[in-house]
Amino acid sequence: MSPIARLGLLVGLLSGVVVVLGTAAPAVAHDATTTAYAEVSGAGPDVRVVLDLEYDLLMKSAWLYAEAYEATDPAEQRRRLEAHADAVAAYTLERFQVAYDGSRCAGELAGVPGLTQRGDRAFAVVSLEYRCPGGQGTHELFSALFPDDENFVHSTRTIVHYELDGAEGAAVLAAADPTHAVSDGDPGSTVAVAEGSTWRNLGGFVVLGGEHLLLGPDHLLFLLALLIGARGRRDVVLTATTFTIAHSVTFLLAAIGLVNAPSGIVEPLIALSIVSVATIHLLRRRADSATTRWRLPVVFAFGLLHGLGFAGALGIDERWSWQLLASLLAFNVGLELAQIALVVLLYPIVTLLRRSVAGDQVLVAAAALVAAVALVWFVERLPFGADLAALVLPVGP
Structure with missing residues (x-):
């Protein structure tokens, strides 16, 4: 790779990290949508x-x-x-x-x-x-x-x-x-939408799922940490599949009310999951056997947590119906499509960077930065954590 191309890739990755981090900080800045x-x-x-x-x-x-x-x-x-x-x-x-x-x-x-x-x-x-x-x-x-x-x-x-x-x-x-x-329906039926609008409504849930992942800074950083730590296509496929299976299980169980966890516990742990995955990448560079053995189990465990977070975005509190299942599956399809798009977009860049000495240093720095930002989120999401974080990292004039 030529020096100019390498420099372009480095600048591109750094710009992407800055954009992601700049739109993050959920405890101190309002999301772009609601x-x-x-x-x-x-x-x-x-x-x-x-x-x-x-x-x-x-x-x-x-x-x-x-x-x-x-x-x-x-x-x-x-x-x-x-x-x-x-x-x-x-x-x-x-x-x-x-x-x-x-x-x-x-x-x-x-x-x-x-x-x-x-x-x-x-x-x-x-x-x-x-x-x-x-x-x-x-x-x-x-x-x-x-x-x-x-x-x-x-x-x-x-x-x-x-x-x-x-x-x-x-x-x-x-x-x-x-x-x-x-729509009209017999009492007690589970007819959900007017005739001709079923696909339109399900499409709305697909879009909502994709937006939730793409506009959720904690989920974005978690995926970025996974990609930074992945080695080769096989590793990416295994990691993405493990995360998908885990968050799909808890998402569906939580959304239909079979699993319930307070957001005050789930949200700090989601932030901690980002810290852990980014830190595993940093440790993995020096101790391949130990960290590799535990990487997928850790991803699966934290994927379960992210599934609870995804379910909270829907705010569903109703009894079982086939329409409810269809809406949940459509939302999950949106999540997966957005996840696939991110992997396809970012993984080739990460791979090219890893093949150069300077690029590997950038990935290490990016992993450390992701871990640091997520650690701040973890503190902010604890009880009284926002006040503590404001003392350490004051925001505003």
Whole structure:
């Protein structure tokens, strides 16, 4: 390889690492996108909706003062939600709409908004009741929560789980396709979507799965650490397969409620998994036999943890149905497609770099940097860890 080509590869890899790390730091910087969650239920025309929305985004989108959206203490956040309940209701009722038989339903806030935790983020819990005109019809659900033109985030998707009109199922609503028509069904059936829209909804879950992996800095760094430590195509295939099997198992079990682990435990351990895999690569260079023997079992164990993290992204809390299984499988397909694309893109670069002395040094430095960043995440995700990390690594002016 010529010196110019080698320099180009080194610059490219370093630029990629900087981009990944620069968009990371989940505890101190907001993700570029967000997911809203809606639980919709009703035995007749009237509908009840429970929305889970990121607290700080909701308060910004309702155009409240900084004292509201910058609050971090849960007790203070609850006080702000109660004090600004009218503004929260006005925003959510305009952005999440329900129609019945072609006519828009009148909505109102049902009680004081609450607070819950999803991963390392506070979510407001907003309960809404919609009074729909009588008659024989079906419901349509519409979401325009946190649109791009608010300039806070982009590409917001709303994951909807519903039991309406004798049907139950799930759908993903996005700016390109913000409306979902619920199908007719016999009481107790598991018909999930209107005729002709099944593939569109499953496609939404495929896209959501791919986005979750590509926009999740911890999952990206974990894959990068795996690729840096892989030696040869066989090693890449074994490592990727091990990780895929592990996270698929726990993802499906957790999403249907058979396995449950608190995010306060899962999230720090996911960060620790990145530290461990990157460190194994550094040790493997000096002690091949010992670290090689344990590498795949470690990848499998940490893959189980990442599966729990993937399941948390869907926020599913409903009983078993074939539609639920289809949605989960579609989401997992999206994860795997994104994972394959990353491996195909990055592995040839890593291979070329490993063949040169300078390139190998860059990979070692990249592994050390990945481990260091993940270690900071681990500390931040521990109880009171964010305050400790802020003392050591202050952020902002």
